[in-house]
Amino acid sequence: MASTTVVLPFALPPAELAPELSRNLQAPALAALLSRNSLLKKHSPAEDGRLLPHEAWLERELGGLAAAVMQGFGLAPAQGYWFIVHPVHIQLARNHLVLADSRRLLLDEADARVLFDLAKPFFDELVWGDANTWFMRADSWRDLDTASPDAAMGSNLADWMPEGATALAFKKLQNEIQMLWHEHPVNEARQYHGLAPVNSFWMWGGASVPASQPASTHSIAVASWPAAGPAGAPPSWLAALGPPGKQAAPGEAGTLVLPHLIPMGAGNDWGAWLGAMQQLEADWFAPLLAALRDGSTGELTLILTGREGWTEIRTSKSALRKFWRAQNLKNLSQ
Template sequence: MHTVTLFIPALFWPHASANHDAPIVRTLRTLIGRGDAGTSRCDDEQAWMCEQFGVPRQADWPAAPITLLGTGMLPAADFWLSADPVHLQVNRDQLILLAPETLSITDAEAVALCAALNRHFATDHFIFLAPQPHRWYLKTVQPARIQTHSLSRAIGHDIDRMLPEGEDRLAWHRIFNEVQMLLHAHPVNEEREQRGALAINSLWFSGGGTLPQASTSFEAVVGSSALARGLSKLADISFTSAEQGLTAIGASNVLIELRDTEIASTRLDPAAWKAALEDLERCWFAPLAGLLKKGRIRKVVIATVADGRSYSWSVSRMNMLRWWRSAAELNVPSRAD
């Protein structure tokens, strides 16, 4: 009988400044309210995924080489960092990071900017790659001895307290500044600004490491991200696109990664986040609750990460009989430190 684990980044709206109507997700609230709750420290979504596959933290969680593998490229034994193209927006005395997805970067722009970066950093033996216009990578000869914050944690926040830390931090702060100066003066950004588009004025470095080994108790992964695809390749288990819906559930212990809410969150769009969560209610939460009540599946686990902690709710058929448990509010659970 199936155990289904749903991992949903941005299950809770992560940007406190936004006002929005609460999503109508009665089944989700019931599942959370009646489930057995658990919580533990967890840096972010990348850390959660790595931990499920037994991937240890290096200086960082090595998300960059894993996602590169998930895009179909071979990281080999090299050291890789994510070097995602972003816009830093001045807000009084802050620099707020806007996600790559908000920039509508073209293939030609990505190729031109990476070529300029490769020329500039040739003596450092840096190689910038853009297998996708909004996802770039950097290969270095020497491992970067830094700890970084993932892109998902930095989006919508002031970057001042989120710059690289560690033994090589000063060198990477210099690189960060050099990148900004190069991008600012590049014709690609001059053209973007002339047509009213946001400049690609910085890169966000994160997830550095070499390709690890992986193993997991999951027998299959259903998802959409390059990270999930890369981890499934490392663990030698099947990967199916989440677009196939419930028909993708074939194994008895399956991890389902649903990133629709995260995509809306990266765009700082609360209306889209609300719509995405309501779509998940129709396509996943309500049907799975029905299968649970009928005894067709053994257990549903809902998991997310927020504010440096992971949260999970394990729901069995017996849990669904807890009629006295009220539906949960859709907020980050309070906890005693």
């Protein structure tokens, strides 16, 4: 029988909001999966929190993110040390700089290609993934401690810049790219049409190639999501971790990532989060519960994450028989 792990980024809302959100969520299948378990374990995030818990979990499982994401884009990078790179908008908020939500950048491929081609000569090696996700090789920057864009978003940027012996070299490169893109016709046209200028880049997820644990050794599927709404779509780097063209299905063996809640959780849009959770109940939680009950899935592990940590819950057909345990959503809390 299949053993399935389901990763649910931002399934855990902030502690102060969890009780009210749980009261307004009609999710009996999820309640059964959370309550009638054989294992419940809460985990704290790393002290500096420069990766969100779901990002840190995936990084550990894959043995590094950059190499795995590159493979997901069909790239075969040369041996070396690689980072994920995103074109971004940095804005001024009162007396400090803030990294804006890249999901709202609306950068199309044509504009991204122009900016990519301009920037490429300034890098040792810069490789295209898609409009929002590029990759850079920097073998001498292995010491850099970087933060993911979703972890840094909305906070004082000074607290999230790369740290390490080569941080000044990164800052010099970032300044060069910022000057290169400043007032470029691409950005002038974007601003004319009411779009934010692409005025910098962000790098993170550094990993050696070959990675210590290549992505090809893992069975990871990333579920597709509906067309992007006001909150935007989950990041394309995450989508690339799933095999191209593979349609994830409830109950199949391996690791399944459900990214539907990321835009709402990262953007603190908890009303939209509630609606997305309600849809997940119908599309995923109810079928997962049915797969356990009919025996097609032998064991299900849920990895529920928030900003402040993550919870591991394991259940099975026999655990579901624990009728004395009330079915509720109290485990949707950090």
